[in-house]
């Protein structure tokens with residue numbers, strides 16, 4: 001098997017063999033960057049290809065965080081030389097929960113590293129937003145998607161849905177909205193091919209470190 | 212990376228036991244929510260997620276016990292068996308052990324048996340695919356190699372000894388009917404999965420049980436005939452042995468013929 005992309009979330013899930021089965025955030029500081037970069041490089045060396053790291057929705061900020069999530073995320077991607085999977089809904093959810101501007105997040109991410117977008121629905125729990133993947137994509141997330149297209153170009157896109165899954169027709173309609181936004185936002189040429197995705201083809205890849 | 216490790220221990224410690232509150236001091240509070248309120252989102256989600264996994268794995272057990280008792284069972288189980296596997300699929304795997312050891316379940320043996328049935332169906336569903344042996348392959352076998360013939364069974368094949376009518380209870384629950392009263396009923400059930408991905412089950416009589424048990428444990432055809440001599444006369448025995456084997460192959464329980 002030679003997958004085009006291999007991705008995982010930039011987070012932790014358990015410690016000492018005990019698993020929370022959740023995606024929990026890391027403290028955003030220099031020590032964690034060094035720790036994660038080391039491991040991403042190990043994984044990429046083993047796989048012989050770059051991986052994609054994905055941002056998650058979070059509900060807490062640690063006092064030991066010394067920078068914004070996007071500074072942390074982008075710095076790891078640069079140092080590990082990995083790709084980025086930008087979950088647009090997760091940016092929206094975290095921006096709301098932590099009161100930052102999602103556009104600042106987009107602008108803080110290097111354009112040429114983003115290989116895929118995720119879109120999804122979420123739910124409100126009081127004044128917090130929870131990443132539940134059981135609703136349609138909402139208008140503010142569609143508009144953030146449009147901003148992301150403007151910055152990153154014709155990046156491939158996945159609409160995530162884990163619960164309350166509607167009829168196929170309705171799912172297809174959501175995809176049509178995404179297609180419509182993309183064709184309104186991008187030129188015909190840009191839509192033809194995501195230039196950066198092409199570069200991830202295994203044979204063309206110059207990724208390869210020697211121990 | 213001691214600071215990160217410490218933080219992770221404290222975070223997970225809070226999920227496992229809400230009285231370990233060290234992590235809360237490390238969380239920023241905002242006007243929107245305090246650090247403590249933010250951590251509650253994680254601990255509630257943790258419990259909900261694990262309950263969802265248990266309710267999905269033990270749907271009939273849930274119907275048999277009712278909402279209240281099943282909910283208390285789940286809470287105690289979640290407390291007693293933190294997830295040690297990266298896949299939630301295995302979170303509920305200690306359920307039988309839990310039921311055997313804890314009140315009031317340990318005095319309700321049919322409850323343990325129902326849990327075992329649900330586990331067996333999950334294992335059958337999960338078992339890796341294999342290409343099943345065909346009756347033609349059996350027919351092509353050289354006669355001289357029959358004596359030492361052994362079978363490799365599909366991982367989905369499982370024997371389920373019951374001491375109560377738990378299978379009938381399970382069947383009634385699966386059909387959303389009122390389950391029968393618990394009665395003693397020593398029966399061995401066989402569960403397996405065919406190519407169409409549907410799990411099948413039936414009871415086993417003594418002779419077939421003896422033959423199948425032996426063959427699953429790696430016995431050969433000659434040994435199977437020997438075991439069957441206790442149930443049939445010398446003339447009938449080889450024919451019976453062949454007919455059992457044909458049945459297993461026809462039912463898609465066998466992955467390999469070796470001789």
Ligand SMILES: [Fe+2]
Nearest residue numbers: 054087118160
């Ligand atoms: Fe995602």
